[in-house]
Amino acid sequence: MAPTRVGAVAGHFGRDVARTLAKLEALVAGARRDGTDLLVLPGATIGGYVPDLQPGREAGTQDLPPAFALDDEAVQHVRRLAGSMVVCFGFCELDDGCRYNTAVCVSGDGVLGRHRKVHQPVGESAAYAAGDGFAAFDTPVGRMGLLVDYDKTFPESARTLALDGAQLVAALSAWPASVTDRAARLADDRQARLFDIYDAARAAENQVVWVSSNQTGVLGDLRFLGQAKVVGPGGRTLARTGTKGGLAAVELDVAAEVARARRVLHHLVERRPAAYATAGRTRTWAESVR
Incomplete structure (x- = not known):
């Protein structure tokens, strides 16, 4: 199978929609000249x-998108x-009077997949309603799934996509530096470190190709981190x-890379779901020490 050229973008995109669309015309045209198959x-x-x-x-007091x-x-x-x-x-998707922080996957043929951000950090619920699920979908570059920034903090998000057959996960972010403990240099920021850790961990634990934009x-008041990356199914950037x-x-050949990572240790197959039965509820102290 021919290799797939995958690209993850770090860039600034603000309120000016006309300017953004003009910027995207140049960006997408450049990616096409480079032979890009998937652009995140x-x-x-x-x-x-x-x-x-x-x-x-x-919500009414904010400069909402x-x-x-x-x-x-x-x-x-x-x-x-x-x-x-x-x-x-x-x-920001508007549907039936609700606003969602949404990621979409498209080609010239139409919308291939959509995801509404499920997990909301403190302060975001005034601007967006929460989504309610995760699902993979088929595309010309393989079966894939979408996440929106804070979603990747939760292992269950990416695991659900992998169990649904995703071999590629596109994690789209507007991920800022820490708002409570800012470092002098972005590279030293606590959130910069977590951003990289989550990207590597989610790729490795699910043995998928991880495409992280930001x-x-x-x-x-927000200063965004950049740090776009492509991570292989072994967790290597x-x-x-x-x-x-x-x-x-x-x-890279996505299917071949995933198959190679899963050849000896196949994390999805080797799970023990019965042992995780209490994962969805809070255990009392007495239960935890039995």
């Missing part, structure tokens, strides 16, 4: 993310730009950017 853009690509994550903030229906022209414009490529990007720059804008790209 950051979370909140169209319209940007929220400007802060202060708890207790009411613009919201679009799935069939809105801005969203469909990116679909047309994709053409024969597979492109993943984020936006915003860069500043929006409101194959390509990455720094804290500034850029593209982390690599060519």
Whole structure:
């Protein structure tokens, strides 16, 4: 099977939708010239993310990102730009009066998959409703799944996608530096370290190809980390950017790499679900020491 060229974008995408669409035209055209098959853009690509994550903030008092229906022209414009490529990007989706932090996967043929962010950090619920599930889907580059930033903190998110057959996971982020304990250098920030740990761990524990994008720059009170990367199913980073804008790209045979990682130790097969029966509930202290 021919190798798949996978690219993860680190870049700044803010409120100016017209400017973003013009930027995407150049970015997608460049990726196509490079032979890219799968291009993963950051979370909140169209319209940007929220400007802060202060708890207790009411939705009406924030500079919220613009919201679009799935069939809105801005969203469909990116679909047309994709053409024969597979492109993943984020936006604030408006559906039945609710706003969601959504990632979509498109090609010129239409929407291939959609994910609404399930896990919300403190302060985000004023801007978005929460999604309610994780599902893989088929694409020209293989079966894959989507996550939106904080989702990857929870191992169950990626595991659900892997159990549903995903061999590729696109994790789209607008992931900022720590808002409570900022480091002088982004590379030294606590959240920068966690961002990298989660990317490597989720890839390795599920033995999948992990494509992690992220915003860069500043929006409101938030300073985004960048650190886009492609991680192989053994947890090794194959390509990455720094804290500034850029593209982390690599060519690989996704199915072959996943098969090789699972040849001896196959984590999904070797699970013991019966032993995890209490994982969904809180145990009392007395139960834990029996």
